[in-house]
Amino acid sequence: MSDFCFSDALLTWFDQHGRHDLPWQVADDPYKVWVSEIMLQQTQVKTVLQYFERFMTRFPTVDALGSATWDDVAPYWAGLGYYARARNLHKAAGIVHRQGHFPHDLDGWMALPGIGRSTAGALMSLGLRQYGVIMDGNVKRVLSRFLALEDDFSKPANERMLWQIATQLCPRQRNHDYTQAIMDLGATICTPKKPLCLYCPMQQHCKAHQQGIESELPFKKPKKPVPIRHAEVLLIQSEQQWFWQQRDASGLWGGLWCLPIIEHSGEVQQWVREYGLSPLAQNVQISHSFTHFTWVLNVQMFHVEHDQKEHLMSAAAGEWLSPEEATSRGIPTAMKKLISALDS
Numbered sequence: 001m002s003d004f005c006f007s008d009a010l011l012t013w014f015d016q017h018g019r020h021d022l023p024w025q026v027a028d029d030p031y032k033v034w035v036s037e038i039m040l041q042q043t044q045v046k047t048v049l050q051y052f053e054r055f056m057t058r059f060p061t062v063d064a065l066g067s068a069t070w071d072d073v074a075p076y077w078a079g080l081g082y083y084a085r086a087r088n089l090h091k092a093a094g095i096v097h098r099q100g101h102f103p104h105d106l107d108g109w110m111a112l113p114g115i116g117r118s119t120a121g122a123l124m125s126l127g128l129r130q131y132g133v134i135m136d137g138n139v140k141r142v143l144s145r146f147l148a149l150e151d152d153f154s155k156p157a158n159e160r161m162l163w164q165i166a167t168q169l170c171p172r173q174r175n176h177d178y179t180q181a182i183m184d185l186g187a188t189i190c191t192p193k194k195p196l197c198l199y200c201p202m203q204q205h206c207k208a209h210q211q212g213i214e215s216e217l218p219f220k221k222p223k224k225p226v227p228i229r230h231a232e233v234l235l236i237q238s239e240q241q242w243f244w245q246q247r248d249a250s251g252l253w254g255g256l257w258c259l260p261i262i263e264h265s266g267e268v269q270q271w272v273r274e275y276g277l278s279p280l281a282q283n284v285q286i287s288h289s290f291t292h293f294t295w296v297l298n299v300q301m302f303h304v305e306h307d308q309k310e311h312l313m314s315a316a317a318g319e320w321l322s323p324e325e326a327t328s329r330g331i332p333t334a335m336k337k338l339i340s341a342l343d344s
Contacts, residue, residue, distance in 0.1 A: 006146075006202070007171040007178055013201035014181030019188075023052055025180070030102050030127030031062045037122050038089045038114065042082055045187065051080055065090065066097025074255050074330030081333065083254050088114025106132070117163075125179040133170045134179055135163055138186025143169075144218035145190060148207035152219050226294055232262040233299045233338070234271060237280070238309050244326045245318040252290075253332045260316070261297070268300065275312045277302035284341050288334035299338060 022045070024036035035055060039048040055076045059065040065073070070090060077086040092112035096102060103109045109120035117135070124132030140153055143165055151158040171178055189196045197209050208214040236243040244257045262268050271277060280301040287296045304312060309320055323339045
């Protein structure tokens, strides 16, 4: 099948069956496309929809985001995970705010923190309505199946080859529609599991379908067992408030508010002695899975007298907040799980 036929068949399908009502599909607002692209990295559309409108209401323009502090931004990302995305988006928005304009070309977008080649291509295509080529997980899946490519695309040489194919297939006319169309095909028809080949416009020409190997592509490395790490969480209560600390901007849950997390068990007794903590009988255990490990958090509950609150706040660099106040500032999903577990 010729390159033209691929894009033509895809666009014909898109006109009838594609997604045309997503809130970031706005012809004259690259900022909305940018925010959506960052949110959609490693996150499904249905999840992003729950966060996007709230985020845009609070930060309606790149200037609003670029001039905000991280403490302003964090609560509007809390729960989406992969917080480095948000920190890079915030940092990049600050750069655009100071420059006074969006980048005009691929290199300009890629010079911003957190924007790689594929995201930059999406911003050129969907954001600026210029020529752009993307290579997200949907595109890799569609092309590897359409051409029955059994290569390991984590290897740079194979990824370069796939970029060449994607560029050859990508039309200049209706480029933004094609970009959305190939993402939509991967998200709704050519899905990771149980692809709906019966409804696919490429079915008759798909080499993987002809060979019956569509579910085996793209190539996946065998998954390694996910390691399990353990830590202690200190839930220190006083007068309906808990003791919270803001995590460092870099690293896990950067900039979000958490209860103190102790990874070395001996330090718990150090806290008890130093701050006069009185243990409470109820303990809770929660677990939270990340991409590379699962964190099992053993929650130890303590009470502290009123006259110790000020000392703890200054010595351990934290604040006394109700769970509701902490949530409004931005807490990770694991802390929300903890609150729910205690409420139930």
